[in-house]
Amino acid sequence: MRGIPMTATEHRNELxxxxxxxxxxxVSLRMVREMYYTNTWPHLRLNKRTVRFTEHHYEQILELSEKRPATLVRKTTSAQKASELAELLSQKRLA
Known part of the structure; x- marks a missing residue:
């Protein structure tokens, strides 16, 4: 079947x-091996030496690897909060 584009169904069933x-x-083969040896990525282990991936595994790997924007979390100490609150109050009094 080389050279003939596969349908979506055929592609989904291929290991x-x-x-x-x-x-x-x-990516490198070394990286793929490291990720399945450490069970970081989903995979099928058909026997002791044979590892295969499905289309669903591929999609899961992409999702696991997706970098999502983190929400901005600002860590502050109580002293910083008190200082900011005092500044806001003094600005309010001046207005």
Whole structure:
């Protein structure tokens, strides 16, 4: 089937080797191996030496790797809060 584009159904049912996944993600084979050895990424272990990935695993890996913007959390001490509150109150009195 090489050279013939696969349908979405065919693509979903195909198992990928670690090499194929690495190529698809654009990362090294070493990284893929490290991620499944440490159980960081979902995978199928067919036997002691054979690891495969499904299309669903690929999608989960992308989701796990997605960098989402963190909400801005400002850590302050009680003294900082008291100082800010005092400043706000003094501004209010001046107005």
């Amino acid at each position: 990928m080797s670690p090499e194929q996944l690495a190529e698809r993600l654009g």
